[in-house]
Amino acid sequence: MQFAIKTLVPDEIYTDRKEFLNYFYEAALKAATRRTRSIVLLGQRRMGKTEIFKRVVNRLFFEQDLKNPNAVIPVYYKFPDDISDSWKFAMEYVENFIKWYLAFKMGDSDILLDKSLNADNLPDFVRSHINMTKGFEQSLNLLDSLQSKGIVFPEKEAVNLPRLVSDRDDSTIVMFLDEIQNLHLPQCNFRLVGHMQDAVESRTCPHFVTGSAMTILYDILAKGSLYGRFRDKPIKQFTDYYGSELVRKSSKFNNVKIPDIMAPVISERCGGNPFYINAVIEQSVEQEIELDSEMALNEILAIDLSSGFIYQELREQIIKWIERLNDHNITKWILYLAALDEEERIDVKRIQKELKKQEGSDVDIEKIREVMVRLSQGDLIDYKSFGGWFTHVNDPILQDFLRAWGKIEVAGKKQTHVTEEIVLKYKSLNRKYKNYQGYLAEVFMIQILWNNQNKELDGKYFNYPEIIKMPRFIYIDQRVRLESGKGKEIDIFASAGLNIWIAESKWKKDPVGKDVVENLIWQGNLIKKKRGEDLKNLTLWLFASNGVTEDAKKIMAENGILWSTKENLNALLIDSGLRKLPDIE
Structure with missing residues (x-):
């Protein structure tokens, strides 16, 4: 792959961001028809947002015809951590813009890394290598004005330059702006x-923006002068x-073997992050521990979040935020x-009491709340602004890390002792999954539902005589308990509002009997009772790896229940653009 800007994730492991790559690439190209608005890519830290932007920019740089007057010029800029001087910021922003414009027009990405080009010699170099337009001439004029400091608001002129150029020339430029939350940090003394x-x-x-602090992104884009000016594209785990x-x-x-049945367990335990x-996986290689069980996985997680890669990464983020x-x-x-x-709600009064024990002085409640609000802006605490209360961020690994980090760097405990404590705690956790194969099949079934929304599927995959019309699902939950007791847990619960799908996964050597089918029908009846008039259609689906008994088949035919064998599911997976189930028993 050719690079205008170097990506971080090796192609060999880059996974499942095709939807976003295509979305932003097509949106950028569509900007030439004036049909694209500014967009924010919104998601938690470490979800691959920066990587998406870089890969889209690279495609735009190398996959377009440079001779096409409608070609879209991509410009990438990452806001620095410390924006405290408006003149330095403006100069850097304008220089970056000029270099990206020049590099694209010349078809030479090396321009972006050429350290010999600076504000002094850049104008002459530009004029001698590309045809100047009236619009782009303004960028060189602005660069000259910045050097002589002949502007009242340099930052204003800088951020509006790309639009000035594209409007004047009726050309198309797309700005990819990363770490935009740095516009809104305490030490930034100009707005x-x-x-x-x-x-x-x-x-x-149009401006495509993203950043690593969702709360600040919301403050920047959903309030004040930028409210309503961005279309949001959420990215999840x-x-x-x-x-x-x-x-x-x-x-x-990483040249390490991990059993297929453990793969979804590792994903779930890591929250899909x-x-x-x-x-x-890298820590398992480091420790030479095979990830062949939940106990091994828990041990590796405990080591990593208290002294390994996760600890180092999250610690750097926290220290950087606290220093601000x-x-x-x-x-x-x-x-x-x-x-x-x-507890679900963080008790601010309890924190006040503990602070007095540790610091020996009273800290006002409002002072504590002020600090917690600022911590929430770094996505370290969740602040419910309408209710005025705080809770934990929905990231269990982050929570365990914060406890480990606090014991080591705040309470002053030895890191080795904290690691030992967490390893012992994690290794004592009960096994969560009794049947790895059944859980694995559920994961594949859920992806089938997601991939086939609003489509029509051949009934042959479900041993059903008619075409199956798939709804668009609002959410799909796994392992949903309807009531306490045996047989009361639904493997898959997929809601499309008035339409509900429930599914059961049975990976067994023998055909599944009527007792399983009858329990699935009972679960369906319970949902009908709970939903009442809010339920229009209920679909029941059974995966039975090695088929069903004749009695079970008869009951399912009478009740219109869908069912799939391993062979059926594999065929449906291929038809859905997914890989087949692993060959395990």
């Missing part, structure tokens, strides 16, 4: 956000199918004490 309103509204120069794919690719890349998944705030010591204690809270 860029208000100046960007006109820039991001442009149809000739991997489904366990694609998490399993990453496990498979990463294990091959690609960084956590890769970190766990005042009262570093109090902030550390508040974050640690909040992480120790076991």
Whole structure:
């Protein structure tokens, strides 16, 4: 692959972001028809947002015809951590823009890395290598004005330059802006956000933005002058199918064997977070521990979040964030004490009492709340602004890390002792899955449902005489318990509002009997009772790896129940653009 900007993730392990790559690539090309708005790629840290932007920029740089007057010029810029000087920022932003424009027009990505080109010699180099337009001439004029400091608001002129060029020339430029939350940090003593309103509204120069702090992104884009000017594209963690794919690719890349049945378990335990998944596999190589059981997985996770790759990465993020705030010591204690809270709502008064024990002085409740709000802006605590209360971020591994980090770096315990404590705790956890094969099949079945939304499927995959019309699902949950007791847990619950699918997975050597079918019917009747008029259609689907008995087949035919064998499911997986079930028994 050719690079205008170097990507970080090796192609051998890059997994399941095709939807986003195509979405932003097509949106960028469509900007030439003036049909694209500015877009924000919104998601938690370490979901691959920066990688998506870089790969799209590379495609735009190398896959377009440079002679085409409608070619879209991509420009990538990453906002620095410390934006404190408006002149330095403006100069860097404008130089970056000129170099990307020049590199694209020349078809030479080496321009982007050429350190010999600077504000002094760049204008002459540009004029001698490309045909100048009236619009792009303005960028060189602005560069000259910045050097002589002949501008009142340099930052305003800088962020509006790309639109000025594209509007003047009626050309198309797409700005890819990363780490945009850095516009809104405490140490930034000038405000860029208000100046960007006109820039991001442009149809000739849409801005695609992302960043690593969702709360600040929301504050920037969903309030004030930029409100309503961005279309949002959410990115979430991997489904366990694609998490399993990453496990498979990463294990091959790292030359380590991981049983197929453990792949979805690793994905689920890591919350579908690609960084956590890769970190766990790399740590297993480091420790020479085979990931062949939940106990082994728990041990590796415990080591990594207390002293390994996860610890190092998350620690760097936290330290960087805390350094941006005042009262570093109090902030550390508040974050640690909040992480120790076991309740859904974090008890601010409890933190106040513990702070007095540790610091020997009273800290006002409002001061603690102020610090917690700022911590929430770094996605370290979740702040419910309408209710005015705090809870934990939905990331169990982050929570366990914060407890480990706090014990080591705030409470002063030895890191080796904390690692031992967490390893012992994790190794004592009960096994979560009794049947790995059944869980694996559920993961594949769920991905089939996602991949075939709003499509029509041949009934042959379900041993059913008619075409199956698939709805668009709002959510798909796994292992949903209807009531307490045996047989009351639904393997898969997929909601499309008025339409519900429930599915059961049975990976057994022998055909499944009527008792399983009868229990599935009972579960369906319970859902009908609970949903009442809010249920229009209920579909029941059974996966039985080695088929069903004749009695079971008869009952399913009478009740219109869909059922698939391993052979049926594999054929459906291939038809859905997915890989077949692994060959295990």
